[in-house]
Amino acid sequence: EAQVTQNPRYLITVTGKKLTVTCSQNMNHEYMSWYRQDPGLGLRQIYYSMNVEVTDKGDVPEGYKVSRKEKRNFPLILESPSPNQTSLYFCASSLGIDRVAGYTFGSGTRLTVV
């Protein structure tokens, strides 16, 4: 089944403890992106990647890191999480930014930082 897989689905952590949220797609998509969703704020883009080894900042990149060493994986790294990073996170992918297709979203990761 074609899908975007995020792990974990739920995570409670403490301030300052480094964590990684994984994202993997099995559709050979070139483009991948991370968003956070907060009540009343819609989805805001954190980082995106047009292809392997190419990443760029979205609107809210502070406090996050990403890497794209393989086409299928696009992990989101929080080096020192803070309570204001408590949110619902979504990973998404598409064939390529120049192609006609909506994004395929993962199931989401609900992160709580205490």
Next chain:
Amino acid sequence: ELKVEQNPLFLSMQEEKNYTIYCNYSTTSDRLYWYRQDPGKSLESLFVLLSNGAVKQEGRLMASLDTKARLSTLHITAAVHDLSATYFCAVDNFAGKSTFGDGTTLTVKP
């Protein structure tokens, strides 16, 4: 900075009535998307609109795009309870940057 505004943010609808959600965006964009999100779920792609005058329809939903006015509409015909969800519009450019609206929460009541 690209801004996307949806209205209304909340819409309580009666079954069998017609309604429209509006999506305005601030600068020229390459594509406009509509997504649906059910409570506690992920987002599902509904439509991708590429060019001025583009119209797409799926069941009771029809989306259109006016690039000159920087406006997209999502029209709901004869609403049914199954359409209750939050609908997002989003725009992106060929550089990969994407911006979402705040979403419109639809509730369809008998």
